[in-house]
Amino acid sequence: MLITRTTRALGLFSSTIKSTSYSSFSRLAPFGQTYTRTLSTTTQATIPSYTVNKDRLWNTIHETAQWGATPDGGIRRLALTDTDKAVREWFVSTTQSLGCTVKVDEMGSLFATRAGISTSLPPIGIGSHLDTQPAGGRYDGILGVQAGIEILRVLEENGHQTYAPLAVIDWTNEEGARFNTGMVSSGVWSGRYALDYAHALPAAEDKTKKATLKSELERIGFLGSVPASYQANPLSAHFELHIEQGPVLEDEGKMVGVVTGVQSMGWLIVTVHGKNQHSGTCPMARRACALTSAARMISRVEEIALAADGLSTVGVINSWPQSPATVPHKVVFSVDLSHHSTEVRERMIAETSAEFGRIAQANKCTVEIEDIWNSPAVQFHEDCISCVREAARNAAGEDNVKEMMAGAGHDSVHTSDRCPTSMVFVPSKGGISHHPDEYSSPEQCALGAQVLLESVLRYDDQLKKAAL
Amino acid sequence: MLITRTTRALGLFSSTIKSTSYSSFSRLAPFGQTYTRTLSTTTQATIPSYTVNKDRLWNTIHETAQWGATPDGGIRRLALTDTDKAVREWFVSTTQSLGCTVKVDEMGSLFATRAGISTSLPPIGIGSHLDTQPAGGRYDGILGVQAGIEILRVLEENGHQTYAPLAVIDWTNEEGARFNTGMVSSGVWSGRYALDYAHALPAAEDKTKKATLKSELERIGFLGSVPASYQANPLSAHFELHIEQGPVLEDEGKMVGVVTGVQSMGWLIVTVHGKNQHSGTCPMARRACALTSAARMISRVEEIALAADGLSTVGVINSWPQSPATVPHKVVFSVDLSHHSTEVRERMIAETSAEFGRIAQANKCTVEIEDIWNSPAVQFHEDCISCVREAARNAAGEDNVKEMMAGAGHDSVHTSDRCPTSMVFVPSKGGISHHPDEYSSPEQCALGAQVLLESVLRYDDQLKKAAL
Structure with missing residues (x-):
């Protein structure tokens, strides 16, 4: 598992983001x-x-x-x-x-x-x-x-x-x-x-x-x-x-x-990497399905948010290679997490990251989590x-x-x-x-x-x- | 819940399907x-x-x-x-x-x-x-x-x-x-x-x-x-x-x-309808999140396939409106189900449909299931x-x-x-x-x-x- 706090451009979503938020990369200190x-x-x-x-x-x-x-x-x-x-x-x-x-x-x-x-x-x-x-x-x-x-x-x-x-x-x-x-x-x-x-x-x-x-x-x-x-x-x-x-x-x-x-609010971009496999011939136990992993992550982050009395939203999800007959090798989704307390939100991110890593591993996948925007x-x-x-x-x-x-x-x-x-x-x-x-x-x-x-x-x- | 057995064109995936399958609409009898x-x-x-x-x-x-x-x-x-x-x-x-x-x-x-x-x-x-x-x-x-x-x-x-x-x-x-x-x-x-x-x-x-x-x-x-x-x-x-x-x-x-x-094999196309809501202001309990529902469905169909000793694959998923800050109002995903027995596969579809309906209802959503292709x-x-x-x-x-x-x-x-x-x-x-x-x-x-x-x-x- 790789967790990065980056300021990458939102290339993936650039045509679709309706942003009412600011991006950290353009901030001036102090x-x-x-x-x-x-x-x-x-x-x-x-x-x-x-x-x-x-x-x-x-x-x-x-x-x-x-x-x-x-x-x-x-x-x-x-x-x-x-x-x-x-x-x-x-x-x-x-x-x-x-x-x-x-x-x-x-x-x-x-x-x-x-x-x-x-x-x-x-x-x-x-x-x-x-x-x-x-x-x-x-x-x-x-x-x-x-x-x-x-x-x-x-x-x-x-x-x-x-x-x-x-x-x-x-x-x-x-x-x-x-x-x-x-x-x-x-x-x-x-x-x-x-x-x-x-x-x-x-x-x-x-x-x-x-x-x-x-x-x-x-x-x-x-x-x-x-x-x-x-x-x-x-x-x-x-x-x-x-x-x-x-x-x-x-x-x-x-x-x-x-x-x-x-x-406090912000976005994670989560990329799950699995393996392309044939839907009809690959036994379930052999699979590394990026979407099976992602589905569990999406359910889990909701539980984390509910337990913390915060909010979680997965608004964007897409799979690759978009073939009904192929186990997807890649899924990318956004996670919007918010909480009244910056500290609690940080704990939500930490727990989410740990759980996503655990779920990925249990499903033979890997996961990258990018913290692309956060606002205290x-x-x-x-x-x-x-x-x-x-x-x-x-x-x-x-x-x-x-x-x-x-x-x-x-x-x-x-x-x-x-x-x-x-x-x-x-x-x-x-x-x-x-x-x-x-x-x-x-x-x-x-x-x-x-x-x-x-x-x-x-x-x-x-x-x-x-x-x- | 609406379950249809149709022969709709695969417009959504038309550019991406790698089909080694035939479509029922063009079959000649007998x-x-x-x-x-x-x-x-x-x-x-x-x-x-x-x-x-x-x-x-x-x-x-x-x-x-x-x-x-x-x-x-x-x-x-x-x-x-x-x-x-x-x-x-x-x-x-x-x-x-x-x-x-x-x-x-x-x-x-x-x-x-x-x-x-x-x-x-x-x-x-x-x-x-x-x-x-x-x-x-x-x-x-x-x-x-x-x-x-x-x-x-x-x-x-x-x-x-x-x-x-x-x-x-x-x-x-x-x-x-x-x-x-x-x-x-x-x-x-x-x-x-x-x-x-x-x-x-x-x-x-x-x-x-x-x-x-x-x-x-x-x-x-x-x-x-x-x-x-x-x-x-x-x-x-x-x-x-x-x-x-x-x-x-x-x-x-x-x-x-x-x-x-x-x-026996074939594809369902599943459309989950929820409600567009604001990620930062809509309480979790008020939401009708199409993706929360879809994630549960994806986990559930896998359980159904495992229990039936069959195969299930969700290869394609996309959400609308693709905004990280918006609870998605629509998610469409494919389900590929296969089994050695046509009859068991039919029972897998019936159970999947019933469970998807239940999950949608529990999450304030609705679901449409189209059986777009099936091969005995x-x-x-x-x-x-x-x-x-x-x-x-x-x-x-x-x-x-x-x-x-x-x-x-x-x-x-x-x-x-x-x-x-x-x-x-x-x-x-x-x-x-x-x-x-x-x-x-x-x-x-x-x-x-x-x-x-x-x-x-x-x-x-x-x-x-x-x-x-």
């Missing part, structure tokens, strides 16, 4: 939570009680769905395509009409900044993304940005100036569907990825590899000059409203998720979590609130490296996302926006009290 | 063992004791390997290519020089007939094939034809005229590698396939589908006028020497296999088997002979429908075939040819005694 600011959380909050406009938010979500709307009720709005250009132009003009100054950074991320009383504090970010998967829905990412715009409208109609500036952010290419690194712009901003790496990402649909993220930014007029950097363009904090993309809130009858972090668990900042917690309890009632970790990556993973961050989740119908059937109701969207608004106002209140 | 002749087996055999020339046979095998020889020691001689044309021309001139009359039938099969004393009996066939798999070896099929030519040489040098004529046969496209129906020419001869169906088979490498079996026969000058029919061009019997293509003789230390028939067990004719048995015992000693069923298809399956048939097996090193490493030693090849010679002479002796 990263991690490098800021030290902690606000007092004991100060009594004195925030105004504004209410978001449910219908206005709902209408905005569905009116702007015109850019990329598909007949099945979904959206196809791949990053930096003409539909993305259109919704970006709408974002710029809409936020400008609400009094914002719009900055475009080198990654094309849009920062619509509304001035605060303080002229020295960096803005509180309210960010998510307007791009979608190829057959995406109307809420993933979009709800977070549109809720930010709804917050601008509420503050505007109430004539409220926050202490810190606010920045509603549309992070470029969060999905990684067109340029195959997910959350890439927040990753450049946080220093996790090099700008050159990100700029050179080819457009997935362009076989000539001439269209890159940078050339597409230029083509649609959104290659900005503001450095894509937390140092040059800092944030005081980052809040993100998102649909859950899972069924937990719905199953448990909860209305709001207070997101305390993001679970992210713990969001207690200052932000407590703002979301209080806001959620206030808006939905304590019984309707669940504290949870996110199971998927979000731009907040990267902002969390550089500024206090937390997220708000609202239920996804049936746990469905990345699909036209993705749905959260007008009430669910509005409640999420309300919690986002109150979270931001609570954090602003803390910044103000800390400054005074 | 077929089956329709002849009634049975010879007395109690008559004392009085056959001459000629000996094949080991070195001459070995040299012929390896000299003719020039047509299609590959650097790794194998042969690539796809049916009706220029290399096949070359070896056919050699076959014709060699057998003619040995006094044979060569008939070419409408399928391009070559019948090199050596006259017997009787002018009314059809010839005793000694047949196999000279085509190979794309990366084939030097013995599969070839040994059977070259042993036939060695027999002609032995009889010629001993001035022996058999009672019945003999026909050394090169059956066209046995491998089915270039024209994707294996054993197709013996199948047309036996009436199992229509001539038009066989003629229209496209060459696998020709994307335009213009090159067909018939056009390629014309191109290389081997489209004969003799009807490809057991009625117009009958045989008294058919004997075939072949490498085992399995490790049983080698493992058991036996020198010759007396082949009593061909096991073939029992060879006792007259021919007894000739091979006596010849083998005489040549190798009783302790070195094993009676066995063939695990793979051969032209003898089809001839067995229309005339008494049996086969001789010799060991394959490591059970390897369809591979350049395929090997049987000079001694093993010669012993097989010796048994083939004596089998034919014994059968001829019986025909003579029955006629007199």
Whole structure:
């Protein structure tokens, strides 16, 4: 058995991966939570009680769905395509009409900044993304940005100036569907990825590899000059409203998720080597069947995940030589393992590797395991979590609130490296996302926006009290 | 659960199937063992004791390997290519020089007939094939034809005229590698396939589908006028020497296999339907993972085959949508099941279907099972088997002979429908075939040819005694 921790290119899956993840090979060191600011959380909050406009938010979500709307009720709005250009132009003009100054950074991320009383504090970010998967829905990412715009409208109609500036952010290419690194712009901003790496990402649909993220930014007029950097363009904090993309809130009858972090996750690529043998003439006892071994491994990794209270998924499997009459000599499959705890996930990998080696040997096969991507668990900042917690309890009632970790990556993973961050989740119908059937109701969207608004106002209140 | 017995085109695997099998959809009715002749087996055999020339046979095998020889020691001689044309021309001139009359039938099969004393009996066939798999070896099929030519040489040098004529046969496209129906020419001869169906088979490498079996026969000058029919061009019997293509003789230390028939075999295509879910956010208990189900099915069918003393192989598996971060909604895999008994194989299919349904349901999935090809067990004719048995015992000693069923298809399956048939097996090193490493030693090849010679002479002796 050979276990390698490598950074090999995903050649095998390159045409099919729908990545919302980052690849370790392009990371820049150092990263991690490098800021030290902690606000007092004991100060009594004195925030105004504004209410978001449910219908206005709902209408905005569905009116702007015109850019990329598909007949099945979904959206196809791949990053930096003409539909993305259109919704970006709408974002710029809409936020400008609400009094914002719009900055475009080198990654094309849009920062619509509304001035605060303080002229020295960096803005509180309210960010998510307007791009979608190829057959995406109307809420993933979009709800977070549109809720930010709804917050601008509420503050505007109430004539409220926050202490810190606010920045509603549309992070470029969060999905990684067109340029195959997910959350890439927040990753450049946080220093996790090099700008050159990100700029050179080819457009997935362009076989000539001439269209890159940078050339597409230029083509649609959104290659900005503001450095894509937390140092040059800092944030005081980052809040993100998102649909859950899972069924937990719905199953448990909860209305709001207070997101305390993001679970540890990553992928193994497992290659089982056996021997080509004739299906009709080779006795069972003589065989070295790569797929018999693989089937046992797939069942075993599920048991390991269940025992550890983690998640395991084998999403990709293929056999060679693809002949019904030949015992396959090679099977390759992916293993996605995730757990709230980085340490427990590491133990899951160790156990999986040992068990796969044992199963291979028992079946006269060999196995190679490559750890091609892994992302440690992210713990969001207690200052932000407590703002979301209080806001959620206030808006939905304590019984309707669940504290949870996110199971998927979000731009907040990267902002969390550089500024206090937390997220708000609202239920996804049936746990469905990345699909036209993705749905959260007008009430669910509005409640999420309300919690986002109150979270931001609570954090602003803390910044103000800390400054005074 | 849906179980269908269909004849669907093998679209999914069409580019990858290495078929040595026939498809039920092209069968012509009626077929089956329709002849009634049975010879007395109690008559004392009085056959001459000629000996094949080991070195001459070995040299012929390896000299003719020039047509299609590959650097790794194998042969690539796809049916009706220029290399096949070359070896056919050699076959014709060699057998003619040995006094044979060569008939070419409408399928391009070559019948090199050596006259017997009787002018009314059809010839005793000694047949196999000279085509190979794309990366084939030097013995599969070839040994059977070259042993036939060695027999002609032995009889010629001993001035022996058999009672019945003999026909050394090169059956066209046995491998089915270039024209994707294996054993197709013996199948047309036996009436199992229509001539038009066989003629229209496209060459696998020709994307335009213009090159067909018939056009390629014309191109290389081997489209004969003799009807490809057991009625117009009958045989008294058919004997075939072949490498085992399995490790049983080698493992058991036996020198010759007396082949009593061909096991029942066939393919299921299994489609498991689950649900696309997010690997990071969907709890394990909520999942309907098509691959988790499939892995259990693959382990279960192996248990079923082991318990029934049969064989099961899952050679092809693929998942959809091939995303490591998505619980797959669909998995398709093949199941090859074989057993000496048609009835037991039917029970294996029934149990497999029931278990797959149960497993799918337990995992919130559904399953479709298509029985796309099945071939009942073939029992060879006792007259021919007894000739091979006596010849083998005489040549190798009783302790070195094993009676066995063939695990793979051969032209003898089809001839067995229309005339008494049996086969001789010799060991394959490591059970390897369809591979350049395929090997049987000079001694093993010669012993097989010796048994083939004596089998034919014994059968001829019986025909003579029955006629007199």
